[in-house]
Amino acid sequence: MGQRRTSSSSAATTPSTSRLKSLSWNGVNGWIVCGGENGLLKVLKLDASRGGVDKKGGGGADKKGGGGPPNLSIKKKTLEGHKSSVVCVCWNEKFRKLTTSDQNGLIIVWMLNKGKWFEEMINNRNKSTVRGLSWTADGQRICIIYEDGAVVVGSVDGTRLWSKELKLQLSHVAWSPSGRSLLFGTLQCEVHLYDASGNYLSQLPLYCLDDASVDDRALKTPQSRRRLEAQTTIIGLDWYDGAEGVRDSSQPTLAIGVENGRLQLMRNEQDEAPVLIDTGLTATTLKWATDGSVLALAGTYSGGGGGREEVAMVQFYSPFGQHLCTLKVPGGGGIQALSWEGGGSLRVALAVDTVIYFANIRPAATEAAELAKERVEDHKWGYFGDAARAHRRTDALDVAVTHLLHLSVNSGDRPKQPGFGRARGWLWLVSSWRCLTSSCESGLSTTRNLRREGRVATTCTGTG
Secondary structure, three states, rough: OOOEEEOEEEOOOOOOOEEEEEEEOOOOEEEEEEEEEOOOOEEEEEOOOOOOOOOHHHHHOOOOOOOOOOOEEEEEEOOOOOOEEEEEEEEEEEOOOOEEEEEOOOOEEEEEEEEEEEEEEEEEEOOOOEEEEEOOOOOOEEEEEEOOEEEEEEEEOOOEEEEOOOOOOOEEEEEEEOEEEEEEEEEOOEEEEOOOOOOOEEEEEHHHOOOOOHHHHHOOOOOHHHHHHOOEEEEEEEEEEOOOOOOOOOOOOEEEEEOOOOOEEEEEOOOOOOOOEEEEEEEEEEEEEOOOHHHHHHEEEEOOOOOOOOEEEEEEOOOOEEEEEEEOOOOOOOOEEEEEEEEOOEEEEEEEEEEEEEEEEEEEEOOHHHOOOOOOHEEEEEEEEEEEEEEEHHHHOEEEEEEEEEEEEEOOOOOOOEEEEOOOOOOEEOOOOEOOOOOOOOOOOEEEEEOOOOEEEEEEEOOO
């Protein structure tokens, strides 16, 4: 796939105006990679361990994904090699590799050796922009797509398995959980299905583009569908691989999102009755939590015209389309990327302008004592051998944003003048971080369910 290099990557100072374009959180090792303008590429190591609480707070260390804010300890490594905006970053957690690509088409595969990041492999097609990178669930194969329709599939050792020139303008790619098929999103708002060898199978119908406000006869006209497709574009394809289990065998695992805020959640590529959601946002990106229990959709909300300022926000949904929570995010540049921590945690990182926000999501019962008294009816029970097992019901999940942390990736490693803050009985040191508190209040969104032709549509309005 490319020539191998073993030169070491040294740290360098990046311009303070470099805006973030990409973000990915390695749930196994805790690394966070962020890419941005002017070749910005940093790997962050966040110490999210919990310390003790103050005398009034009581209790001890909290579990992963809950409680107060983490200890504010972070390590930064700057990786040199890209000269233009780093638009795609992707971890291979199984083999501890990092793949990055920039606006000029340069692809670099990095690996960590004795605490230093090395360029293991480099490739530059010098012809088109890389629009997507995706590894299979087992980490054995990677698919690289270019905007001009070129597709390259290679193995983890760098061997090119196959390549094709599709007559499509590609924008997104996703492997199926089994690794037997590939989904390609196009700039023309289409989704095409291919097998793992690059053979065309079918085009997925996008039911989410149907306009519920017009007559059903108009929905069936090709002219109406083409007009709607021309007005929007795909912003995300994410297919949960089931690596951390599935809470409900009937839950959707494939999420397709378009810029006009429509979502289509499918149980498989042949699902003719998907969950349809109209979020009301101008969407930018989406991502399943690593256990498939929550879908996050990022975008902006303008409040229905009248010259109101656009507000960046994230909406959280259950796999069945239930709106769980809305998080407003500071910053006027919008949310360019988001990534979940992994390992069952519901922490999410958001790339906004030149900073990363970390939001801590957890069940709305925030007190540890209440969490310890979870009702039996909130779980489904089953038997495996002679042992009983329980897991939390998807329809019982109710989330709230408890803390929002702010980190600038362009600033130096020296922290700012420290101060102290307190929330919910927790006491922590605030250095180069800011901590904000938000919650999921009732009335943030109004939902109504529409059933048509066996499909379920949810419209969310008034997300203010």
